[in-house]
Amino acid sequence: MDVRVRFAPSPTGFLHIGSLRTALYNFLFARHHGGVMILRVEDTDRTRLVEGAMDEQIASLAWAGVTFDEGPHVGGAYGPYVQSERFDLYREHAQVLLANGTAYYAFDTAEELDAMRTRQQAAGIAPRYDRSAMRNQFTLGEAETQRLLDDGAPHVVRLLVPLTREVRFTDMVRGDVVVAGREIDDQILLKSDGFPTYHLANVVDDHLMRISHVIRAEEWLPSTPKHVLLYEAFGWAPPIFAHVPLLLNPDRSKMSKRHGDVMVRDFRARGYFPDALVNFVALCGWNPGSTGEFFSMEELIQHFALERVQKAGAIFDYKKLDWMNAQYLTSKDPAQLADVLLPLLQERGHAYIERDYVAAAIKLLRERVTFLADIAEFGDYIFGDTLATLASDVAQGLRENSALRKACEHIRAHLDLSSAESFKTCASEAAAAGGLKPGQFMKPLRMVLTHREVGADLYETLTLIGTERCLARLDAYLA
Numbered sequence: 001m002d003v004r005v006r007f008a009p010s011p012t013g014f015l016h017i018g019s020l021r022t023a024l025y026n027f028l029f030a031r032h033h034g035g036v037m038i039l040r041v042e043d044t045d046r047t048r049l050v051e052g053a054m055d056e057q058i059a060s061l062a063w064a065g066v067t068f069d070e071g072p073h074v075g076g077a078y079g080p081y082v083q084s085e086r087f088d089l090y091r092e093h094a095q096v097l098l099a100n101g102t103a104y105y106a107f108d109t110a111e112e113l114d115a116m117r118t119r120q121q122a123a124g125i126a127p128r129y130d131r132s133a134m135r136n137q138f139t140l141g142e143a144e145t146q147r148l149l150d151d152g153a154p155h156v157v158r159l160l161v162p163l164t165r166e167v168r169f170t171d172m173v174r175g176d177v178v179v180a181g182r183e184i185d186d187q188i189l190l191k192s193d194g195f196p197t198y199h200l201a202n203v204v205d206d207h208l209m210r211i212s213h214v215i216r217a218e219e220w221l222p223s224t225p226k227h228v229l230l231y232e233a234f235g236w237a238p239p240i241f242a243h244v245p246l247l248l249n250p251d252r253s254k255m256s257k258r259h260g261d262v263m264v265r266d267f268r269a270r271g272y273f274p275d276a277l278v279n280f281v282a283l284c285g286w287n288p289g290s291t292g293e294f295f296s297m298e299e300l301i302q303h304f305a306l307e308r309v310q311k312a313g314a315i316f317d318y319k320k321l322d323w324m325n326a327q328y329l330t331s332k333d334p335a336q337l338a339d340v341l342l343p344l345l346q347e348r349g350h351a352y353i354e355r356d357y358v359a360a361a362i363k364l365l366r367e368r369v370t371f372l373a374d375i376a377e378f379g380d381y382i383f384g385d386t387l388a389t390l391a392s393d394v395a396q397g398l399r400e401n402s403a404l405r406k407a408c409e410h411i412r413a414h415l416d417l418s419s420a421e422s423f424k425t426c427a428s429e430a431a432a433a434g435g436l437k438p439g440q441f442m443k444p445l446r447m448v449l450t451h452r453e454v455g456a457d458l459y460e461t462l463t464l465i466g467t468e469r470c471l472a473r474l475d476a477y478l479a
């Protein structure tokens with residue numbers, strides 16, 4: 001079977017992290033099988049469109065490395081198929097169902113539908129379209145229906161759901177699903193403004209685009225029986241379905257804005273590497289079947305299998321994501337990271353810094369931070385000479401510490417950074433000159449020279465800062 005999959009977002013907002021995972025699973029599945037991945041914009045609900053949302057979603061997908069293999073060309077890449085450009089097609093297809101008796105006209109007003117729901121609620125039954133009580137083709141009769149249509153009376157087209165049988169399908173993640181027909185609503189297919197609903201457009205497109213596997217979020221599982229009925233109504237074979245589990249907060253609530261960052265652009269702005277985020281998200285709900293945790297996109301493609309997507313909701317562990325990002329930070333080429341960090345350093349006023357110097361600083365500091373950008377702040381004492389980070393009482397304490405002053409005077413005269421060994425010797429001698437033990441000297445010395453209490457190995461830090469700048473800092477302290 002030719003594998004053809006699609007990612008079908010609605011442009012109702014920015015790309016959600018869960019949608020990135022859905023897109024990613026489609027992409028990995030397509031690549032794994034040498035298939036085709038399509039982007040389809042589902043913008044049938046004109047009331048929920050958000051300006052710029054689709055461009056943002058496409059940009060976020062591209063940033064994450066999710067690409068497409070078919071569709072109209074947009075700026076050198078495959079762009080999306082857009083449902084709002086295909087409305088005629090869906091109307092024609094609704095006509096097919098009206099003609100073969102699997103769909104029908106209904107003329108109920110919003111008030112009539114509200115009253116129906118109120119009645120149902122009062123009677124304690126689940127709200128669904130009451131075909132035998134409402135104003136539709138069946139209750140009005142053919143002649144009256146035709147008259148209303150000729151008069152241009154507002155109407156919708158609904159799916160005629162068979163009430164007395166079951167609808168069955170097999171989901172690659174959820175297994176066999178069986179739903180009784182009487183539990184399925186007579187779904188509106190064409191709205192009164194003539195626009196199709198998601199359900200009609202989605203099924204028509206999946207068929208016409210020859211989609212082999214529908215891989216989408218679990219929230220669409222309840223819609224799937226309707227879709228299966230639609231395929232039947234058209235006389236088409238349905239695709240294979242795979243509904244991927246929800247992403248949950250660590251407290252098992254649904255991931256939403258209230259709990260933190262949920263949009264891909266938030267993660268990007270915070271400084272996560274796209275490959276780290278992709279690696280992490282891929283493992284939220286999918287088990288690679290091996291013990292390793294680090295997977296490049298190529299490796300994900302190689303290992304991905306829908307059979308190992310879990311049923312249960314997947315916890316999105318922000319702490320683990322931070323850890324993973326930090327791991328990626330320590331494994332990337334420092335020179336390339338320097339190219340990314342340089343503009344940030346320039347923004348912080350370090351205008352004339354060299355790439356090699358930045359790369360060396362990254363190597364020195366990266367094990368202590370989560371994000372590359374943290375290094376710009378954390379390493380201020382390496383990149384620049386403005387050391388204003390000490391609290392004033394701490395600075396005063398250092399200034400008034402006469403033993404420390406003596407030791408610093410000594411090291412000012414004898415600083416030797418030619419090797420780790422010689423630095424150790426001169427630091428011990430300086431400590432002795434001030435009447436301090438070496439252990440009592442290193443921390444205040446670090447504070448004098450870097451204005452930080454902690455940091456990378458002091459010798460390596462000072463080597464990077466350079467003898468000259470170290471001496472200038474000692475002078476500033478002693479002055």
Ligand code: GLU
Nearest residue numbers: 008009010042202216220
């Ligand atoms: N437009 C739907 C969404 O935004 C797509 C659902 C599907 O993949 O069928 O999630």
